[in-house]
Amino acid sequence: MTEVATRTIEVGGEPGYAVHVGPGALERLGEHARPGRRVLVVAQPGRDALVTATVTVLADAGAVPVVAEVPDAEAAKTAQVLVSLWARLGQEGFTRDDLVVGVGGGAVTDLAGFAAATWLRGVDSVLLPTSLLGVVDAAVGGKTGINTAEGKNLVGAFHPPRAVLCDPAWLAGMPRADYVSGLAEVLKAGFIADPVILDLVEADPVAAADPTADPALAVELVTRAVRVKADVVAADLREASLREILNYGHTFAHAVELVEDYRWRHGDAVAVGMVYVAELAHRAGLLDAALLGRHRTVLAAVGLPTAYPGPDRWHRLRAAMARDKKSRGSTLRLVVLEGLARPTRLVAPDESLLRAAYDAVR
Ligand SMILES: NC(=O)c1ccc[n+]([C@@H]2O[C@H](COP(=O)([O-])OP(=O)(O)OC[C@H]3O[C@@H](n4cnc5c(N)ncnc54)[C@H](O)[C@@H]3O)[C@@H](O)[C@H]2O)c1
Numbered sequence: 001m002t003e004v005a006t007r008t009i010e011v012g013g014e015p016g017y018a019v020h021v022g023p024g025a026l027e028r029l030g031e032h033a034r035p036g037r038r039v040l041v042v043a044q045p046g047r048d049a050l051v052t053a054t055v056t057v058l059a060d061a062g063a064v065p066v067v068a069e070v071p072d073a074e075a076a077k078t079a080q081v082l083v084s085l086w087a088r089l090g091q092e093g094f095t096r097d098d099l100v101v102g103v104g105g106g107a108v109t110d111l112a113g114f115a116a117a118t119w120l121r122g123v124d125s126v127l128l129p130t131s132l133l134g135v136v137d138a139a140v141g142g143k144t145g146i147n148t149a150e151g152k153n154l155v156g157a158f159h160p161p162r163a164v165l166c167d168p169a170w171l172a173g174m175p176r177a178d179y180v181s182g183l184a185e186v187l188k189a190g191f192i193a194d195p196v197i198l199d200l201v202e203a204d205p206v207a208a209a210d211p212t213a214d215p216a217l218a219v220e221l222v223t224r225a226v227r228v229k230a231d232v233v234a235a236d237l238r239e240a241s242l243r244e245i246l247n248y249g250h251t252f253a254h255a256v257e258l259v260e261d262y263r264w265r266h267g268d269a270v271a272v273g274m275v276y277v278a279e280l281a282h283r284a285g286l287l288d289a290a291l292l293g294r295h296r297t298v299l300a301a302v303g304l305p306t307a308y309p310g311p312d313r314w315h316r317l318r319a320a321m322a323r324d325k326k327s328r329g330s331t332l333r334l335v336v337l338e339g340l341a342r343p344t345r346l347v348a349p350d351e352s353l354l355r356a357a358y359d360a361v362r
Pocket residue numbers: 044045046072073074077104105106107108110130131132133134137138139140141142143144153170171173174175178181182185266267
């Protein structure tokens with residue numbers, strides 16, 4: 001990826017922090033590495049060059065880094081892996097002065113953030129997202145956690161990082177399917193809050209799906225999506241209400257991920273989840289046919305799935321949807337659109353509508 005100017009997006013809160021996206025972002029890690037500070041670098045497999053560079057920046061600043069490589073993707077987000085990190089933190093004598101750094105995609109930043117949230121009831125974290133989805137969504141906003149056998153992210157904590165650092169060069173080497181998966185969360189930000197994102201992607205979906213094709217476009221999409229997330233989480237960190245809009249498409253998406261035993265990429269599931277909930281909102285009389293169609297068109301244009309075909313899995317999906325964190329008691333609550341960038345909630349929709357929307361995405 002050719003060099004583009006660094007963008008810094010401030011995330012408000014107590015304390016606030018910055019998301020730095022640009023060449024040389026890693027050097028800023030030195031600001032968090034005082035002499036003698038222990039640092040646990042939680043690393044995704046395959047990120048070896050970046051992990052080595054991370055250790056060098058920390059050590060050059062006098063800190064004492066140790067590396068814990070964890071399994072790839074969702075296999076990292078388990079209680080067993082978390083326990084192994086707690087063991088390491090204990091064995092290395094980590095105190096409240098010390099630091100956890102996450103290097104990898106959203107799975108690792110969720111895990112590393114939760115290890116930081118729980119160790120000694122909370123130590124600092126700095127997140128270095130290496131995936132598109134990680135930088136636009138997972139590393140920003142302080143949601144940390146792991147999965148359980150019953151569902152996605154069912155155990156976690158709100159624990160904002162001290163900084164999020166991403167060099168776009170890290171994203172350039174991503175497998176195409178993983179990069180495209182991240183575009184689902186970018187497009188989500190477009191649907192719920194910033195339609196310019198949709199316009200930019202629709203104008204050149206081929207370039208949008210390739211971080212090396214138009215680096216300026218890639219950074220513009222990242223910056224816009226991060227701004228949407230930053231504004232929302234600054235106003236409602238703990239998801240009392242507004243933050244729920246970031247969960248657009250996720251009620252169905254998380255159910256698909258569970259039923260598929262996490263073989264589906266999160267972003268792919270979110271893409272189908274947005275089509276599902278758009279179908280639902282259309283049937284509930286909230287969303288017009290044109291905006292429903294726009295979901296399918298723009299998602300498909302970048303290569304994201306818009307259907308979840310196969311045998312009838314409705315009963316398992318519906319049971320998983322009941323455990324969605326937006327549910328209250330037995331009442332299902334879904335984020336829906338009643339227009340472009342006009343999110344609202346659909347509460348306890350008729351079961352026949354829920355099923356009909358499923359049939360529409362099969
Ligand atoms: N905390 C939040 O607010 C939040 C928001 C969105 C998603 N998430 C979570 O994030 C996870 C999804 O994140 P993801 O899409 O990054 O998945 P991931 O972390 O599983 O990474 C996907 C794949 O990309 C690979 N990869 C990552 N960076 C790479 C690079 N630079 N080069 C080559 N390969 C690379 C990984 O090794 C992995 O195989 C899910 O667990 C989801 O629940 C959390």
